[in-house]
Amino acid sequence: MHKLTITAFAAAFSFVTTPAFSGEVLDRVMSTKTLTMSSDPEYPPQSFLNDANEMDGFDVDVGKEIAKRMGVELKIVTPAWEVITAGGWSGRWDMSVGSMTPTKARAEVLSFPAVYYYTPASFAVHADSSSSSLADLNGKVIGTCGGCTYDAYLNKDLVIDAEGTPPFDYQVTAGEIRTYETDTNAFDDLRLGEGVRLDAVFSALPTIQEAIKNGYPMKTVGNPAFYEPLAVATDKGDAEFDAKIAEIVGAMHADGTLTALSDKWYGADLTSVAK
Amino acid sequence: MPPWPERLKPSSLQLALFVAFGLAIGLAGVGGTRAGGLFAPIFGGAVGPGAEPGLLLNIVVGLLLALVLLINFRLIRLAPFGAQVAIIWAELALVFYAFVDSFDRDFGIWFEVGRSGQSNLAFLVTTGAVTTLYVSLIAIFVACCFAMMAALARLSSSGPAYAVSTFYTSFFRGTPLLLQVYLIYLGLPTLGPQFAMNAVPSGILALSLCYGAYLAEIFRAGIQGVPSGQHDAAKALGLPKGLTFRKIIFPQAMRLIVPPTGNQFIAMLKDSSLVSVMGVWELTRTAQIVGKRDFKVFEMLIAAAIIYWIMSICFELIQSRIERHYGKGYER
Numbered sequence: 148m149h150k151l152t153i154t155a156f157a158a159a160f161s162f163v164t165t166p167a168f169s170g171e172v173l174d175r176v177m178s179t180k181t182l183t184m185s186s187d188p189e190y191p192p193q194s195f196l197n198d199a200n201e202m203d204g205f206d207v208d209v210g211k212e213i214a215k216r217m218g219v220e221l222k223i224v225t226p227a228w229e230v231i232t233a234g235g236w237s238g239r240w241d242m243s244v245g246s247m248t249p250t251k252a253r254a255e256v257l258s259f260p261a262v263y264y265y266t267p268a269s270f271a272v273h274a275d276s277s278s279s280s281l282a283d284l285n286g287k288v289i290g291t292c293g294g295c296t297y298d299a300y301l302n303k304d305l306v307i308d309a310e311g312t313p314p315f316d317y318q319v320t321a322g323e324i325r326t327y328e329t330d331t332n333a334f335d336d337l338r339l340g341e342g343v344r345l346d347a348v349f350s351a352l353p354t355i356q357e358a359i360k361n362g363y364p365m366k367t368v369g370n371p372a373f374y375e376p377l378a379v380a381t382d383k384g385d386a387e388f389d390a391k392i393a394e395i396v397g398a399m400h401a402d403g404t405l406t407a408l409s410d411k412w413y414g415a416d417l418t419s420v421a422k
Numbered sequence: 423m424p425p426w427p428e429r430l431k432p433s434s435l436q437l438a439l440f441v442a443f444g445l446a447i448g449l450a451g452v453g454g455t456r457a458g459g460l461f462a463p464i465f466g467g468a469v470g471p472g473a474e475p476g477l478l479l480n481i482v483v484g485l486l487l488a489l490v491l492l493i494n495f496r497l498i499r500l501a502p503f504g505a506q507v508a509i510i511w512a513e514l515a516l517v518f519y520a521f522v523d524s525f526d527r528d529f530g531i532w533f534e535v536g537r538s539g540q541s542n543l544a545f546l547v548t549t550g551a552v553t554t555l556y557v558s559l560i561a562i563f564v565a566c567c568f569a570m571m572a573a574l575a576r577l578s579s580s581g582p583a584y585a586v587s588t589f590y591t592s593f594f595r596g597t598p599l600l601l602q603v604y605l606i607y608l609g610l611p612t613l614g615p616q617f618a619m620n621a622v623p624s625g626i627l628a629l630s631l632c633y634g635a636y637l638a639e640i641f642r643a644g645i646q647g648v649p650s651g652q653h654d655a656a657k658a659l660g661l662p663k664g665l666t667f668r669k670i671i672f673p674q675a676m677r678l679i680v681p682p683t684g685n686q687f688i689a690m691l692k693d694s695s696l697v698s699v700m701g702v703w704e705l706t707r708t709a710q711i712v713g714k715r716d717f718k719v720f721e722m723l724i725a726a727a728i729i730y731w732i733m734s735i736c737f738e739l740i741q742s743r744i745e746r747h748y749g750k751g752y753e754r
Binding site for chain 2: 188189190191195196197198199200201224225227229230235237238239361
């Protein structure tokens with residue numbers, strides 16, 4: 148982290164950054180030998196600050212590997228999600244490896260050169276629950292984040308208009324849907340006990356597994372209900388840079404690098420859709 | 423001064439206030455809290471955390487608690503003024519400590535040392551607090567420059583200067599700081615890539631512009647607060663306008679300007695957390711990031727709150743020194 152902090156400070160004080168409009172992101176990355184990536188430091192296990200005070204996680208490892216294959220150094224900056232998704236990065240950073248779903252609305256301001264993994268959406272119940280299949284969850288009280296893709300799925304109103312989205316069908320009809328600001332708040336309610344406030348929660352499988360690892364008394368039920376593709380994002384305008392990213396991520400898929408990283412962080416291969 | 427037993431007697435107003443306070447916390451169910459637990463031995467354990475005492479018992483506990491407080495206050499009043507202040511500060515700090523302690527959280531996380539060889543608290547100070555401090559210090563300095571220009575423009579007889587100054591204060595006081603941060607960070611680059619400032623300069627600019635607008639009004643009030651006789655006297659002595667402002671008006675205005683400016687600075691210390699949306703690791707953001715690692719965000723935020731508080735206390739002390747300097751002429 149020290150090195151990262153120092154470079155971040157140095158970058159912060161160079162008053163004006165280099166422009167990114169002329170379609171020369173690739174040239175700049177190669178000439179400065181630095182690839183700058185935006186990342187969320189509060190999103191374990193995708194990206195977080197580890198106990199050595201360095202950025203770590205699946206997304207960070209993917210970013211490091213991309214930089215390595217370009218033969219440049221990786222630098223990480225941590226702007227807010229709204230600032231990243233607003234687009235128009237002005238060369239402040241070159242790419243986002245931030246588990247972003249490439250929706251059509253986002254594709255209007257950003258480019259998505261490569262999908263690098265898929266997040267499975269899973270149901271989980273209290274560890275004491277007798278539910279063992281998705282069919283057991285019909286008619287139950289299910290908690291999830293409000294207004295997110297999981298909420299939409301439970302309302303049978305989910306549209307992921309990204310390319311490469313695997314087809315899915317609605318396998319669970321909730322008796323009641325309770326929505327929360329974020330999915331982890333629903334976990335806290337499920338934690339109170341089987342059926343106290345919730346019978347089940349619906350969230351990203353890696354998030355559920357991370358919570359279980361941190362002592363939440365939960366277990367997953369059935370196979371994932373649907374898969375969300377997650378892509379590397381770049382600023383609009385440099386087709387050459389996009390092609391380079393697509394080529395590198397394609398090679399990382401092909402030679403098993405992504406599978407190995409996925410195994411390391413999620414204990415499962417999430418780089419393709421499970422059959 | 424009357425003999426001490428008489429000085430112990432509360433006035434009827436104080437008595438009424440404390441009875442009302444006792445009733446209020448009694449009705450709120452104080453018997454079922456840790457404070458109620460202090461009286462558990464008297465009532466055979468019928469009160470305290472987790473207990474569900476009846477309304478009557480709650481009110482009795484509330485009144486007893488109020489009585490203890492009243493006796494405490496009356497006894498402390500016997501001490502010299504400085505001692506009174508010190509004792510009450512210590513007592514309130516103790517109550518705050520008990521409140522935080524009752525959260526039953528793992529505060530050991532503050533001192534946990536990871537592979538970096540630095541405790542979480544040390545990292546919070548060296549990364550977060552240092553950033554907060556230098557961003558705020560630069561911003562308050564630039565804000566004072568903006569404010570002085572805006573105040574002088576507003577007091578001038580020039581129409582355009584007056585208009586620009588009032589538009590500036592109106593806009594930057596009337597819109598949220600967070601949106602100003604976005605306007606500068608995301609909006610300016612659309613004018614041209616050369617305006618794409620990095621996160622820290624953008625944050626300092628946003629804070630300076632926003633606080634400059636508030637300070638402009640404080641500066642204006644300070645300058646106008648200097649009696650007009652001072653202007654007349656300077657004129658009678660034949661002093662030129664610039665010199666009158668620098669040597670006569672400004673030092674006297676400072677006496678009025680310093681306290682509210684110190685206020686604004688302390689507010690800015692905390693508002694500077696808004697620059698974190700651009701990815702600056704200031705105190706609040708660093709606390710969240712470090713806390714998220716171990717699902718201990720609340721613990722780290724309390725640490726950040728205490729660091730902010732300590733910084734504020736330091737600046738309160740500095741402010742009182744500056745105040746004394748500019749108030750020299752009024753000391754007796």
